[in-house]
Amino acid sequence: MPSREEVRKHASLESCWIIIRDAAYDVTSIIGSHPGGPKAILRYAGNDATKAFESVHALDTLTKHLSPKQHLGPVGNQEGISGIKMQETKSKRLGPAAKAELRAIISIRDFEVAASRRLPPRAFAFLKAGADDEFTAQWNRDSWKAIRFWPRVLRPIESVDTSTVILNNSFSAPFFICPAGGAKLIHTEGEVLLTKAAGKNSILQWVCNMSACSPDEIVRVKRPGQHVYWQIYAANDLEITKKEVEKAILLGFTGIALTVDAIRAGKRERDARAIILEAIADDDADDDDDDDDDDDSFSTGPTVQRPATWAKFDWDSAIKWLRSITDLPIAIKGIQCWEDAELCMKYGVHPWLSNHAGRQLEGAPSAVDTLLEIRRRCPKVLEACEVIVDGGVTRGTDIVKALVLGARAVGLGRGLLFPLAYGEQGVSKAIRILHHEVETAMALVGVSSIEQLSSLQVRSYL
Numbered sequence: 001m002p003s004r005e006e007v008r009k010h011a012s013l014e015s016c017w018i019i020i021r022d023a024a025y026d027v028t029s030i031i032g033s034h035p036g037g038p039k040a041i042l043r044y045a046g047n048d049a050t051k052a053f054e055s056v057h058a059l060d061t062l063t064k065h066l067s068p069k070q071h072l073g074p075v076g077n078q079e080g081i082s083g084i085k086m087q088e089t090k091s092k093r094l095g096p097a098a099k100a101e102l103r104a105i106i107s108i109r110d111f112e113v114a115a116s117r118r119l120p121p122r123a124f125a126f127l128k129a130g131a132d133d134e135f136t137a138q139w140n141r142d143s144w145k146a147i148r149f150w151p152r153v154l155r156p157i158e159s160v161d162t163s164t165v166i167l168n169n170s171f172s173a174p175f176f177i178c179p180a181g182g183a184k185l186i187h188t189e190g191e192v193l194l195t196k197a198a199g200k201n202s203i204l205q206w207v208c209n210m211s212a213c214s215p216d217e218i219v220r221v222k223r224p225g226q227h228v229y230w231q232i233y234a235a236n237d238l239e240i241t242k243k244e245v246e247k248a249i250l251l252g253f254t255g256i257a258l259t260v261d262a263i264r265a266g267k268r269e270r271d272a273r274a275i276i277l278e279a280i281a282d283d284d285a286d287d288d289d290d291d292d293d294d295d296d297s298f299s300t301g302p303t304v305q306r307p308a309t310w311a312k313f314d315w316d317s318a319i320k321w322l323r324s325i326t327d328l329p330i331a332i333k334g335i336q337c338w339e340d341a342e343l344c345m346k347y348g349v350h351p352w353l354s355n356h357a358g359r360q361l362e363g364a365p366s367a368v369d370t371l372l373e374i375r376r377r378c379p380k381v382l383e384a385c386e387v388i389v390d391g392g393v394t395r396g397t398d399i400v401k402a403l404v405l406g407a408r409a410v411g412l413g414r415g416l417l418f419p420l421a422y423g424e425q426g427v428s429k430a431i432r433i434l435h436h437e438v439e440t441a442m443a444l445v446g447v448s449s450i451e452q453l454s455s456l457q458v459r460s461y462l
């Protein structure tokens with residue numbers, strides 16, 4: 001991540017960097033061919049050109065005319081993980097331009113659009129990527145639209161209470177922050193900012209063991225009485241994961257999830273393409289003596305890699321192993337059919353209906369699909385367990401629909417990661433937006449508390 005001081009050193013025809021919206025760009029190669037003339041750019045060499053640039057150009061000019069290599073990343077002082085340039089850490093406060101952008105954001109989808117402009121292209125690609133053609137990722141979003149409410153009217157509703165209990169602990173809302181690695185691609189402070197925003201708004205954060213912030217750092221910033229839960233992948237060396245879980249419990253994490261839908265990474269082409277293109281751009285000295293038969297770029301792994309996962313678990317051994325470590329509530333994350341939800345019930349754990357944001361198996365069912373199947377085939381699960389869902393949630397109405405269908409809690413991955421491009425303030429605003437939308441939806445369907453949602457019906461077009 002270049003500092004402003006470093007950018008200032010590149011102020012000549014030979015090496016010309018400029019800053020636009022708090023990010024630096026190497027524009028040396030376009031000076032000579034710039035349609036507005038070289039002087040227009042050179043006047044701002046080494047400096048902030050935001051105002052002059054934006055008065056003439058659309059923001060996508062930069063993506064269209066500069067290679068990923070020329071996007072130098074947000075101006076700051078630290079290098080990010082995976083070689084990707086990061087958000088500035090020093091300034092806790094947003095600059096005036098970012099503040100204005102944040103003011104203009106009024107929905108979760110707005111945050112995605114803003115993040116696509118604000119983040120380095122490779123970081124955005126990592127977050128956004130789904131498996132293969134990304135139709136499962138898209139289906140996750142679309143399937144919420146295939147559910148319609150049957151609202152009740154003329155019910156006196158003076159205020160709406162969105163608070164609920166998720167795995168024994170109370171929260172202000174039924175939605176939560178999903179476990180997700182890669183928060184440091186968005187902001188150098190990463191997950192701790194999610195913890196702060198979750199604490200401030202009294203919602204649940206489910207932290208992952210792939211998080212770039214340690215559990216100690218998370219616990220350090222959490223508020224008194226704030227509950228955070230811990231998610232694991234079981235590593236090939238189970239002892240290591242066991243120690244991790246024990247440590248998390250000692251630190252005060254009060255719920256556990258085991259993710260089971262990712263024994264290997266899905267084929268995330270958007271992410272792989274960004275990695276490959278960056279490597280090609282960096283590889284100026286390619287002498288082309290590689291044997292094309294050896295080119296296996298199609299199997300490029302994701303930007304954030306994780307160690308190999310223990311793939312030998314079956315239901316008995318997995319639950320026995322977990323129960324040998326803890327009595328805390330356990331969720332099994334990545335349940336994708338009613339039969340496995342029924343097994344969760346049998347084993348006394350909670351089914352977390354998720355297809356990992358459509359990043360694993362293309363063609364996997366959405367949480368809505370699985371929830372509907374559970375209602376048809378094994379509705380007892382909804383009484384015996386707390387059913388958790390996630391995938392494609394961007395609206396308060398999605399959350400309320402999930403609850404009417406019988407879910408207890410609804411997770412958001414990208415929906416609360418993209419706002420991190422605006423730091424803790426961004427995440428807090430996203431949570432407030434969702435809160436407002438949930439409250440509005442509840443009033444409009446005719447309920448004033450979460451418990452009353454179970455008395456409602458919805459119509460499914462799936």
Ligand code: HEM
Nearest residue numbers: 018027035036040041044049052053056057061062065066
């Ligand atoms: C340092 C800030 C910059 C200033 C002040 C500036 C100014 C200008 C001006 C005055 C024009 C002519 C507009 C017209 O004919 O109506 C222009 C055109 C253009 N500039 Fe820049 N420019 C800047 C940076 C850049 C950068 C960094 C790029 C590419 C990455 C770029 C790409 C273009 C292109 C493609 C056009 C043609 C018109 C268009 O497609 O927008 N400019 N610029």
Ligand SMILES: Cc1cc2nc3c(=O)[nH]c(=O)nc-3n(C[C@H](O)[C@H](O)[C@H](O)COP(=O)(O)O)c2cc1C
Nearest residue numbers: 178179180181208210259356357391392412413414
């Ligand atoms: C960038 C990213 C990283 C993720 N990392 C993890 C992870 O480490 N562990 C996990 O169980 N799920 C992970 N997930 C999946 C989320 O927990 C969640 O299931 C999913 O994001 C929900 O879908 P949504 O992003 O459409 O809201 C990740 C998702 C994304 C987008």
